[in-house]
Amino acid sequence: MRTFYYVHTGHRVGLDRFRRASAILNCLKDEDITLLTSDYRIAQEARNFGIEKSVGIDVVRNIPQIAENGDRLIFDSDEANSVMLEDMRNYFSSFIRISDNKDDSKADKEFLISPYLEGEGICNAVVVDEKYFGDFKKDVNLSYFFGDDDYEKDLEKYFSFIEDLHPHLQLGFYYFLDYETMLEEKFPKNFEFDDYEEMIKRSEILLSASPQAILDSLATGAKPIYFQREDYTKEFIPLFEKLSxxxxxEYNKNTLNKIINNISVIKYEDIDQNCNKIASFIKNNLNL
Structure with a gap:
C-alpha cells in the first residue's frame, strides 16, 4: 500500500498548491509519499524543494495510472466534480482532501484539512512551512509577486499599478522566456524563481496575488498586502479578512497607496505554526 499526494499545478493555475504541498511534505519527511503534479516541469523541479519522489501525470484523471486500488491519497485540487470525488473515496483506502472553501462540508469516507472548518475528521489549520517562522532581517522595503503564472501577461498590462513604487520583483515559474527577460530589464531589482524563500524572508512589505506567498510572508512578521487577480479564486478572502x-x-492604485502610507498602524494577526498538528492528523488518518 502506497501513499500519494496530488496537487493541481500548471501555467494557468500557478504553484500555490505545490508550495503548500512542499510545506506539508516537509513536515512528513520520514514518510514515503510520492507527489503527483498535473505538470511535468514542476515535478522535475520538486527535488529542489526537498521532495524526493514526484511524478507529472498531466491531468487528474491519470491518478489511477500511478496509484492502485487501496492506496492512500492526499488530494489538493478543485478539478474534480462530486462524482469523481466519490470515486476517489471508494478507490483509496484513506482519502484526505484539502479545502479552501468556507462553505464546504466533509463527506463520508474522507478527511479534511481546512482553514475554516472544524469537527470530527477535520484538521482546522493554515498551512505555512516551518522555515518561515523566526526573526529575519527585513532589508527589502517592498517586493511584488504577481504569481508563478502569467499566461496572459497581465503583469505587463498593469505596470502602472506598481512601477512608481520601484519594488523588488519576484519572478514566477511559468513565465515565457522573452517575457521574463523583459521583466528583468524593467525591474533591475528582482528575485529569480529560486530566490522565493529569500524574498519572503527579506521583504518588509509584500504585495502579491499569491495566497500562499501572503501567508508565508505573514509568518515571517512582514506586512503583506493581497490583491485579488480576476483569474484567481476568491476563497482566501474570508481568511485574509480574519487575519487583518x-x-x-481591480488594481486600485489609490487604495494601494493608502494602505502603504498607513501600513504601520495595521494590526496584523499572528499565524500559528501548524506543522506538527497537520503531520499528526495525516499520519493518524492515513495509518502511517
Missing amino acids: IPIIY
Missing part, C-alpha cells in the same frame, strides 16, 4: 490582511481589487 489588506485586500485590493
Whole structure:
C-alpha cells in the first residue's frame, strides 16, 4: 500500500498548491509519499524543494495510472466534480482532501484539512512551512509577486499599478522566456524563481496575488498586502479578512497607496505554526 499526494499545478493555475504541498511534505519527511503534479516541469523541479519522489501525470484523471486500488491519497485540487470525488473515496483506502472553501462540508469516507472548518475528521489549520517562522532581517522595503503564472501577461498590462513604487520583483515559474527577460530589464531589482524563500524572508512589505506567498510572508512578521487577480479564486478572502490582511481589487492604485502610507498602524494577526498538528492528523488518518 502506497501513499500519494496530488496537487493541481500548471501555467494557468500557478504553484500555490505545490508550495503548500512542499510545506506539508516537509513536515512528513520520514514518510514515503510520492507527489503527483498535473505538470511535468514542476515535478522535475520538486527535488529542489526537498521532495524526493514526484511524478507529472498531466491531468487528474491519470491518478489511477500511478496509484492502485487501496492506496492512500492526499488530494489538493478543485478539478474534480462530486462524482469523481466519490470515486476517489471508494478507490483509496484513506482519502484526505484539502479545502479552501468556507462553505464546504466533509463527506463520508474522507478527511479534511481546512482553514475554516472544524469537527470530527477535520484538521482546522493554515498551512505555512516551518522555515518561515523566526526573526529575519527585513532589508527589502517592498517586493511584488504577481504569481508563478502569467499566461496572459497581465503583469505587463498593469505596470502602472506598481512601477512608481520601484519594488523588488519576484519572478514566477511559468513565465515565457522573452517575457521574463523583459521583466528583468524593467525591474533591475528582482528575485529569480529560486530566490522565493529569500524574498519572503527579506521583504518588509509584500504585495502579491499569491495566497500562499501572503501567508508565508505573514509568518515571517512582514506586512503583506493581497490583491485579488480576476483569474484567481476568491476563497482566501474570508481568511485574509480574519487575519487583518489588506485586500485590493481591480488594481486600485489609490487604495494601494493608502494602505502603504498607513501600513504601520495595521494590526496584523499572528499565524500559528501548524506543522506538527497537520503531520499528526495525516499520519493518524492515513495509518502511517
